[in-house]
Amino acid sequence: MTQVFNFSSGPAVLPPEVLRQVQAELLDWHGSGMSVMEMSHRGPEFGQILAEAEADLRTLLGIPSNYKVLFLQGGAHLQFAMLPFNFAAADSTVDFVNTGHWSKVAIKEVSRYAKVNIAASSEDKNFSYVPDEATWQRSKDAAFLHYCSNETIGGVEFNFIPQSNGVPLICDMSSNILSRPVDVSQFGMIYAGAQKNMGPSGVAVSIVREDLLGKARSETPTMLNYKTFADNGSMYNTPPSFGIYVAGLVYKHLLAQGGLAAMEAKNIEKANVLYAAIDASNGFYHCPTALADRSRMNIPFTLADSQLDAQFLAGAEERHLLQLKGHRSVGGMRASIYNAMPLAGCQALAAYMAEFAQQHG
Numbered sequence: 001m002t003q004v005f006n007f008s009s010g011p012a013v014l015p016p017e018v019l020r021q022v023q024a025e026l027l028d029w030h031g032s033g034m035s036v037m038e039m040s041h042r043g044p045e046f047g048q049i050l051a052e053a054e055a056d057l058r059t060l061l062g063i064p065s066n067y068k069v070l071f072l073q074g075g076a077h078l079q080f081a082m083l084p085f086n087f088a089a090a091d092s093t094v095d096f097v098n099t100g101h102w103s104k105v106a107i108k109e110v111s112r113y114a115k116v117n118i119a120a121s122s123e124d125k126n127f128s129y130v131p132d133e134a135t136w137q138r139s140k141d142a143a144f145l146h147y148c149s150n151e152t153i154g155g156v157e158f159n160f161i162p163q164s165n166g167v168p169l170i171c172d173m174s175s176n177i178l179s180r181p182v183d184v185s186q187f188g189m190i191y192a193g194a195q196k197n198m199g200p201s202g203v204a205v206s207i208v209r210e211d212l213l214g215k216a217r218s219e220t221p222t223m224l225n226y227k228t229f230a231d232n233g234s235m236y237n238t239p240p241s242f243g244i245y246v247a248g249l250v251y252k253h254l255l256a257q258g259g260l261a262a263m264e265a266k267n268i269e270k271a272n273v274l275y276a277a278i279d280a281s282n283g284f285y286h287c288p289t290a291l292a293d294r295s296r297m298n299i300p301f302t303l304a305d306s307q308l309d310a311q312f313l314a315g316a317e318e319r320h321l322l323q324l325k326g327h328r329s330v331g332g333m334r335a336s337i338y339n340a341m342p343l344a345g346c347q348a349l350a351a352y353m354a355e356f357a358q359q360h361g
């Protein structure tokens with residue numbers, strides 16, 4: 001099998017150890033004679049898989065006992081719609097910090113069901129930074145404050161947790177969950193699609209403080225009510241069982257590597273390798289993100305001469321450095337370097353960048 005480094009923004013690279021374990025267990029999970037795909041979600045085997053996945057995620061993130069862990073479907077997008085139904089009365093106002101593409105998608109959806117106040121926005125500089133918290137214009141009685149801790153497309157990451165001010169903090173952590181330790185107790189709710197840093201697509205995880213449950217609007221569809229899933233251990237209906245199983249193996253793999261503090265150290269080292277390559281290029285490469293807010297997970301960069309983009313990508317592919325094309329809204333390149341991207345992948349890309357700049361600079 002060709003050894004590649006996969007810089008996809010999502011669905012993204014998974015730990016090879018996990019994929020090999022999935023392969024080994026695919027036809028016969030733990031001597032059951034069945035694939036996880038073939039098991040009743042109500043049976044003891046899947047019950048164990050789900051319980052271990054939740055317990056391991058709780059250990060990794062240090063999730064306090066007054067938070068529910070829910071495994072859901074519909075991706076982060078469905079959460080955008082669920083938020084107002086569950087956490088905002090029809091006449092209430094919701095505060096948002098707008099730092100880019102995913103903030104905007106969430107704002108658009110929530111605006112359909114609640115009043116939205118944009119407490120802060122970095123649109124003035126093309127979403128290249130996180131607005132200073134001291135300048136945020138928060139409303140008096142917000143139902144919640146929402147932000148996106150890592151803008152996957154823009155490559156902008158919060159390096160702080162906003163003040164709650166007594167208002168539930170709700171965070172879209174789809175693309176940096178499990179990349180660093182986080183104090184869950186600061187949040188009303190955290191949610192994330194699995195396919196960036198946790199597992200395959202088709203699973204989303206929500207971590208919800210218990211006192212926020214049970215207040216959904218009366219018209220809330222059963223399947224959009226977090227309480228439905230909280231009351232039924234994520235099994236009101238058939239859960240995305242195979243995806244939960246793979247995510248569970250990823251959690252075990254992270255624990256075996258020393259947990260999130262160890263991952264954070266590795267992720268800092270990896271990101272530094274690529275930012276150094278950009279910064280050392282004398283302007284051949286450019287990263288638009290403000291220094292202090294540079295993402296450790298998604299590193300967008302452009303070439304000064306965009307005519308060279310296609311050649312850069314072709315050369316990268318020859319070296320098995322894959323899926324580096326930037327998002328269509330930004331152009332250029334984007335290297336997504338989630339937990340499962342090894343340091344060697346970042347070093348290989350940095351070496352190629354230097355070589356390409358030397359040839360074309």
Ligand SMILES: *Cc1c(COP(=O)(O)O)cnc(C)c1O
Pocket residue numbers: 010074075076077078102148150151152172173174175193194196
């Ligand atoms: C990918 C992504 C989403 C969208 O996730 P889906 O699972 O496709 O709905 C939302 N927010 C962030 C930060 C993302 O990275």
